[in-house]
Structure formats: structure tokens, C-alpha cells
Amino acid sequence: MFLSVVATLPLACLVAGSTYHRTDNIVGSGFLSAFSFQAISDPTHGRVNYVNAQTAASQNLTFASANSFVVRADSKTVLNPSGAGRNSVRLQSNKQFTTAVMIFDVKHMPQGCGTWPALWTVGADWPNQGEVDILEGVNDQGTNQATLHTNAGCTMPASRTQTGTSVLNNCDVAATQNSGCGVKVNDARSYGPTFNNNGGGWYAVERTNAFIKVWFWPRNGGVPSDISSGSTSVNTDNWGTPVANFPSTTCPISSKFGPHNIIINRGDWAGAVYSSSGCPSSCVDYVNNNPSAFTNAYFEFNSLRIFQ
Numbered sequence: 206m207f208l209s210v211v212a213t214l215p216l217a218c219l220v221a222g223s224t225y226h227r228t229d230n231i232v233g234s235g236f237l238s239a240f241s242f243q244a245i246s247d248p249t250h251g252r253v254n255y256v257n258a259q260t261a262a263s264q265n266l267t268f269a270s271a272n273s274f275v276v277r278a279d280s281k282t283v284l285n286p287s288g289a290g291r292n293s294v295r296l297q298s299n300k301q302f303t304t305a306v307m308i309f310d311v312k313h314m315p316q317g318c319g320t321w322p323a324l325w326t327v328g329a330d331w332p333n334q335g336e337v338d339i340l341e342g343v344n345d346q347g348t349n350q351a352t353l354h355t356n357a358g359c360t361m362p363a364s365r366t367q368t369g370t371s372v373l374n375n376c377d378v379a380a381t382q383n384s385g386c387g388v389k390v391n392d393a394r395s396y397g398p399t400f401n402n403n404g405g406g407w408y409a410v411e412r413t414n415a416f417i418k419v420w421f422w423p424r425n426g427g428v429p430s431d432i433s434s435g436s437t438s439v440n441t442d443n444w445g446t447p448v449a450n451f452p453s454t455t456c457p458i459s460s461k462f463g464p465h466n467i468i469i470n471r472g473d474w475a476g477a478v479y480s481s482s483g484c485p486s487s488c489v490d491y492v493n494n495n496p497s498a499f500t501n502a503y504f505e506f507n508s509l510r511i512f513q
């Protein structure tokens with residue numbers, strides 16, 4: 206009797222581990238209450254000036270309708286070379302999350318030379334509470350890369366079950382010149398103009414103490430039905446092989462990753478690789494003198510749904 210009760214517990218735990226219930230359904234103006242504006246000079250030294258909520262609204266850098274939320278960079282002003290960078294927006298979630306599933310339904314991501322769009326989560330005291338980059342790329346180059354950044358003592362196995370290609374397997378920023386352990390998504394539709402021309406798609410991340418996984422589905426490319434139907438619960442066991450899989454085998458996830466805020470921004474990575482990516486003149490000159498080049502430098506979200 207006693208033994209049989211004990212024996213059923215691990216099974217119950219396994220089922221609960223992959224079914225999650227929706228806790229946050231962020232749509233339209235919901236983004237403005239779920240996130241705060243970080244009006245800070247760009248910590249990564251890009252040619253960007255992050256503005257507050259009031260300035261963003263008055264310059265239409267944020268725009269909410271019933272079923273969409275747009276966040277953009279200024280595309281009207283020629284900049285003074287000795288003045289501030291181009292106005293843009295950096296949003297930080299008011300809530301923090303540890304183990305959770307997040308699904309970003311993205312209709313459009315910032316594209317063009319000089320843009321560095323990013324969706325990521327980060328804890329306090331970087332890199333000690335870790336960073337998870339879900340969507341990140343630069344100057345329209347290639348495909349998306351999903352990356353973990355940690356302090357020393359977190360590495361990834363060379364071989365693991367994922368559809369993407371590992372770039373580096375040491376997540377320690379000190380050992381990798383801040384690069385961390387990245388996985389490139391092998392699907393051109395995951396990023397930049399190709400992503401946008403295809404109507405965007407979904408990025409999802411699942412964080413448990415045993416792994417962090419990232420999935421990507423293009424708009425018309427086999428997204429699981431619990432996601433496309435907007436279900437209030439999801440089962441990640443049915444989502445297939447992730448594009449990036451970061452197991453805890455040689456990375457104690459529960460101690461390397463603390464409570465995280467979600468960050469949405471576009472921001473010196475673009476500068477660092479600018480000249481090698483076929484963009485005109487220098488990055489700073491280009492950003493200063495070509496406001497209209499930023500017409501497509503916007504994120505449009507259908508929703509952000511969080512499950513725990």
C-alpha cells in the first residue's frame with residue numbers, strides 16, 4: 206500500500222513537468238502595462254538613445270491596437286554626430302520568471318543595416334544570474350542565434366538533440382569574450398527580411414532546472430496546435446525537437462540562472478560586424494544620416510504568452 210503510493214509520485218511529477226498553464230496573456234496595450242521603459246544610454250554602446258514612455262508615445266515609437274503592439278526606432282530625424290544616438294525603446298518586464306514557458310508571436314522584427322533586435326531574459330548582477338537570448342541577430346545577417354551567458358562552470362555537451370548548430374559550448378562570458386554558448390537556427394525564415402516577408406512566426410522558450418530549450422516555427426511552418434489555437438495550457442512534450450537545447454548535464458541551471466526579467470530592444474554588435482556585412486559607409490555615419498533606413502526597424506507582436 207505505502208509502496209504503491211510512493212511509486213505513483215514520480216509519474217505524476219513527469220506529467221506535470223511538461224504541461225503548463227497560462228499565467229500571462231499579453232496583447233496590444235497589455236504590453237504597456239506588463240513592461241517598463243528603460244530610458245538609459247545603451248549599455249552596449251550602440252548608436253541608440255532609449256527614451257521613456259511619454260516620449261515614445263508622442264513620437265509613435267510605441268503603438269498599441271486591440272491585437273497588435275508595435276515598438277520602433279525613430280525613422281524621421283537626421284542626427285547631430287556629436288549628439289545622442291537614434292531614439293529607440295528598451296522594454297523590461299515588470300514580472301520576473303524562473304521556470305516557465307514563454308511564447309512570443311512575432312509578426313515583424315527590426316530589419317536593416319544598423320539594427321540589432323533582441324528578445325532576451327536576464328537576471329541581476331550580470332552574468333551571475335545568467336542571460337538567455339531567445340532571438341538575436343544583427344544587420345540582417347543570416348539566421349537567429351539562441352545563446353546562454355553565465356559565469357564560470359556552465360558548459361554544453363558537444364552532441365545534443367537539437368535542430369540548430371552549436372557555435373561555442375562554453376557559456377562562461379569570461380572564457381568566451383562575452384559570446385557565451387550559442388546555437389544557430391538553420392532556417393532562413395528565423396530572422397530579418399526573410400522572417401518578415403513570411404509573416405513572422407513564433408519563438409518559444411522553456412526553462413526548467415533540467416534544461417533550457419528554444420523553438421522556432423515560421424508563420425506557415427507546423428506550429429503546434431496548442432500554440433496556434435491560443436490554448437490556456439500547453440504541453441511542450443508535443444513540440445518536437447527544439448532548435449536549441451541546453452541541458453543541465455554540465456551546467457547547474459538552478460544555480461546559474463536566477464529570476465529573470467524579459468527584455469525587448471533593438472540596439473554594438475551591429476557596429477562590430479557592420480563593415481563585414483555589406484552595409485554602406487560606416488555604421489555611425491549611416492545611423493546618423495539615414496533616418497528612413499529605419500522605417501522597417503520595428504517589432505510588431507501579436508502576443509506574448511507565459512505559462513507556468
Ligand SMILES: *[C@@H]1O[C@H](CO)[C@@H](O)[C@H](O)[C@H]1NC(C)=O
Binds near residue numbers: 268275
Ligand atoms: C503610428 O504607428 C502605427 C504602427 O506602425 C501606424 O499604424 C500609425 O499610423 C502611426 N501613427 C502616426 C500618427 O504616424
